[in-house]
Amino acid sequence: MTIESIVERFILEEILIGDNRTKIDPDESLVSSNVIDSLAILRLISFLEEEFGIQVDDEELVPENFETLNEIKAFVENKKANS
Amino acid sequence: MKTQVAIVGGGPGGTASAMFLRELGIQSVIIEKETFPRYRIGESMTGECGAIVRELGLEDRMLKDKHPIKRGLTVYGAGAKNSWFVPVMARTEDGKLVEEFTWQVRRSKFDQMLLEEAIARGAELVQGQATEVLTNGNGGVRGVRVRMADGGMQDIKAEVVLDCSGMATFLANHGVTGPKYRGNYDRQIAIFSQVVGAIRDEGPHRDDTLILYRRKNHWSWFIPLDEEVVSVGVVVPAAYFAEKKESKRDFLVRELHDLNPELKRRIPEVKLVEEVRSVVNYSYQVRQFAGPGFICIGDAHRFVDPVFSFGLYVTMKEAQFAAQAVKDYLEGGNRDQPNPFAQHIKLVEDGYDAVEDVVDAFWEHPLAFAAFTHVRYRDEVIDMLSGRVYGMDEPPRVLKAMRKLLKRDRSMDDGISRPLGSSYTPAA
Numbered sequence: 001m002t003i004e005s006i007v008e009r010f011i012l013e014e015i016l017i018g019d020n021r022t023k024i025d026p027d028e029s030l031v032s033s034n035v036i037d038s039l040a041i042l043r044l045i046s047f048l049e050e051e052f053g054i055q056v057d058d059e060e061l062v063p064e065n066f067e068t069l070n071e072i073k074a075f076v077e078n079k080k081a082n083s
Numbered sequence: 084m085k086t087q088v089a090i091v092g093g094g095p096g097g098t099a100s101a102m103f104l105r106e107l108g109i110q111s112v113i114i115e116k117e118t119f120p121r122y123r124i125g126e127s128m129t130g131e132c133g134a135i136v137r138e139l140g141l142e143d144r145m146l147k148d149k150h151p152i153k154r155g156l157t158v159y160g161a162g163a164k165n166s167w168f169v170p171v172m173a174r175t176e177d178g179k180l181v182e183e184f185t186w187q188v189r190r191s192k193f194d195q196m197l198l199e200e201a202i203a204r205g206a207e208l209v210q211g212q213a214t215e216v217l218t219n220g221n222g223g224v225r226g227v228r229v230r231m232a233d234g235g236m237q238d239i240k241a242e243v244v245l246d247c248s249g250m251a252t253f254l255a256n257h258g259v260t261g262p263k264y265r266g267n268y269d270r271q272i273a274i275f276s277q278v279v280g281a282i283r284d285e286g287p288h289r290d291d292t293l294i295l296y297r298r299k300n301h302w303s304w305f306i307p308l309d310e311e312v313v314s315v316g317v318v319v320p321a322a323y324f325a326e327k328k329e330s331k332r333d334f335l336v337r338e339l340h341d342l343n344p345e346l347k348r349r350i351p352e353v354k355l356v357e358e359v360r361s362v363v364n365y366s367y368q369v370r371q372f373a374g375p376g377f378i379c380i381g382d383a384h385r386f387v388d389p390v391f392s393f394g395l396y397v398t399m400k401e402a403q404f405a406a407q408a409v410k411d412y413l414e415g416g417n418r419d420q421p422n423p424f425a426q427h428i429k430l431v432e433d434g435y436d437a438v439e440d441v442v443d444a445f446w447e448h449p450l451a452f453a454a455f456t457h458v459r460y461r462d463e464v465i466d467m468l469s470g471r472v473y474g475m476d477e478p479p480r481v482l483k484a485m486r487k488l489l490k491r492d493r494s495m496d497d498g499i500s501r502p503l504g505s506s507y508t509p510a511a
Contacts, residue, residue, distance in 0.1 A: 031450075037164040038453045045454065058459070058484035061451035 003052070003076050004069045010047050015040045026070045031063040041066055048072070054079040084209075086112040088409060089227055089241035091213045091254075094123065096380040096398040097247035098197035101206035102139055103406035109413065110205070112239055114229055116212035119198055123190035124275060124362065125394045126306050126314050127153060127292050130171040131470030132396035133185030135403060144196060150186040151290035151307045156391075156468065159295045163345040167456060172465050180462060183469075187290060188395075189308045209239065216244070216257045223375030224259060243409050246379040247402070250362070250386070254379055255369045264502040266366030267443060268388045271300060272324050273365065274331050274338075275316030277357035282349040283307060294390060295343040299446050302390065303342050305349065312356060315339060318389065321363060332359045365389070368502040373424035378405045387439045390446075396470050397438065401431055404473075425498065432500035434473040436493055437482055439503070441467050444485035451488055455481050 001009075008024050015036050030036050036044065044066065045056050054076060056065075065075045088104055090097045093115030101111045128136070136145060155170040173183035202208055215228035217238060226240040246254040255263045283289040293305035301323070306314040317338040327334055332355070340347045365386055372384035381398030408427040417423035445452050456464045460481035467481070478486070486493060494501065 034161065034164065037160055038450050039160075039165045039167065039457070041450060042454055042457055046458070058451065058455075059487050061454050062448065062488075063450055066450075 002073075004073045006051065007044075007048070007072050007076075008069055010051075011036065011044065014047070015043065024069055026073075027068050029067060030069075031067050044072075048076060052076050052080060054083060084112065084237060085240045086110055086207070087241060087413065088112070088243045088245060089114065089239045090206075090245045090247055091227060092247035092249060092251075092383070093117075093119070093198050093201075093208065094194055094247060094249055094398075095197055095395060096249070096383070096402050097245070098194070098201040098206075099135070099139070099399040099402035100245050100247060100380060100405060101201040102197075102204055103403050104409065105201075105204045105206065107406055107410045109406070109410060111245075112207045112209055112241070113198070113201065114209045114211055114213050114227065114239065115198070116210070118210070119195040120191035121194070122357075122360075123194060124273070124314075124316070124360070125389070125392075126190055126308065127187050127304075127392035127395070128185045129392060129396040129468065129470035130173055130183050130185050132399060133171075133183070134173065135396070135399045136186070138403075139200075141196075141200065144200075145186055148192060148196065149309065150188050150193065151309065152184045152287075153187050153291055154182070154184050154288055156292045156294060157288075159293065159343055159345045161296050161298060161343070163295075163343055163348075166345075167453065169456060169465060169468050171469055173469070174466070174471065180465060187292070187306050187308060187314075189312075209237070211237065213248070213253060216254065216259050218259075219376075221375070224254075224377040242376065242413060244377045245402075245405060245409075246377065246383040247381070247398075249382040250365065252367075252369060252379070252383050254377055254383065255372070259374070259377060260369050260379060260384070261371030263367050263369045265364075266368055266385075266387055267439075267503060268300070268366035269364050270321050271318055271365065271388070272321040272361055272363045273316050273318045273389065274324070274335050274359060274361045275304075275314065276332075276335060276355050276359045277308065277312050277314050278339075278350055278354055279311050279313075279356050280350075280352060280354050281305070281313040281315075282351075283313075292392060293345075293349075295346045297342045299449075301342070303338070303346055304389070305346065315350070316389075317342060331361055335359050368500070370499065370502065371422075371428075373408075373428050374422055378408065378424055378427065380405055385435055387435070388442045388446075390442060391438075391468055393438050393442075393470070397435065400434075400470070400473065404430060428499050430474060433475075436500050437467065437472040437475070437478070440482060440485050440489065440491070440493075441472075443489055448485070448488045451484070455484065460484070 088111040217226040372379040
């Protein structure tokens with residue numbers, strides 16, 4: 001499975017439960033649109049750290065890194081490449 | 084009239100100063116222009132503010148006066164999709180975090196109690212308004228001129244003047260201090276009143292502070308003042324208020340229903356029991372706010388933003404610090420220094436800088452702030468919001484992280500804090 005599909009599944013199953021959605025567009029705004037609220041983003045970040053073995057630094061806790069599935073994928077790939 | 088310390092202003096800064104000075108055996112005169120009780124905003128205490136009240140031996144009086152008990156702060160996110168809670172906690176002597184409570188205060192009652200206590204403990208009250216600063220040949224302050232209630236003038240000579248005039252910033256306005264710089268929140272307006280019939284939670288948290296968020300720099304407070312009355316305030320950019328073209332009253336009533344669904348749920352019908360008032364341009368910083376013969380306390384030199392209720396605490400804590408600094412000064416300490424209160428300035432500014440960084444991080448970096456509060460640095464956030472921001476040898480990790488996000492290094496100019504959000508430029 002690709003990074004973005006793993007993340008999509010987590011968001012659909014763990015965060016947007018009960019929303020009856022089956023898909024998230026890779027460029028769909030997640031954060032600034034408040035589709036997922038800030039506490040849910042924290043859960044997503046914990047998931048990314050565990051699932052992909054990365055550590056999100058304090059200065060990386062900015063909405064831009066998690067705005068869309070594409071941005072999340074780029075962020076994770078970058079972290080993995082530099083670890 | 085001659086005294087050791089002349090205190091301009093009989094609010095919590097002035098009265099706490101008088102009481103702490105009295106503990107150190109120093110006499111003071113409080114100059115206050117209004118008759119008490121009088122209305123004031125700034126109604127929530129941090130945990131450490133409660134500790135100061137206890138240190139002054141006033142806990143029994145606070146309980147007797149039935150000021151509401153605050154055990155923490157709950158923040159409701161935009162659209163009330165989530166909320167998070169930060170408890171008020173104290174540190175034991177061996178450094179453990181333990182639950183503690185502090186108070187919400189109806190200021191008219193609280194300030195009057197403090198003034199009565201200060202007088203009972205020996206401070207003298209002069210009913211009048213300070214109009215001029217008396218200086219000696221070297222520019223050092225040696226007292227104030229007061230217009231008395233009957234219109235007559237009186238000079239009050241003192242070895243030290245404590246400016247506790249609040250937002251009136253008396254000494255700054257009289258050119259005694261360095262310049263006053265605008266702060267980051269100087270284009271905000273706070274519009275506030277009190278309501279009855281608001282819904283509170285049941286149980287031990289029923290009188291906690293609530294902060295309700297609409298968007299950045301647009302929020303409301305909900306602070307119980309007694310069994311029935313809740314103080315409510317809406318804080319927004321002044322430009323937003325201006326473009327609504329509403330009266331303050333209409334603005335407040337509408338915002339209480341529009342700002343956040345949780346606020347609307349708790350105040351289904353807005354029943355105001357107090358005038359609707361406002362404060363603007365509340366964010367500023369005065370440099371060189373202490374020097375030969377004078378110290379400015381609390382709002383008289385600096386204010387950032389009300390969101391975390393630091394104002395009343397900072398004022399009373401600075402009063403405590405100033406009393407000790409005054410004692411050292413009266414005993415001849417630091418008289419050979421260019422500024423005898425340089426250490427006091429640094430202690431106060433370092434603490435206030437930390438407050439400003441926490442407030443700015445909350446507004447500018449809400450995601451990181453949530454992560455720090457919930458996951459990464461919960462104890463440190465609890466410490467900071469409880470008020471433990473002074474005299475830190477090393478900034479806590481959370482503060483360092485916030486400064487990194489804010490891209491500020493808190494470097495000093497002339498050994499004191501560099502104002503932000505202003506046109507300040509350091510001397511070449």
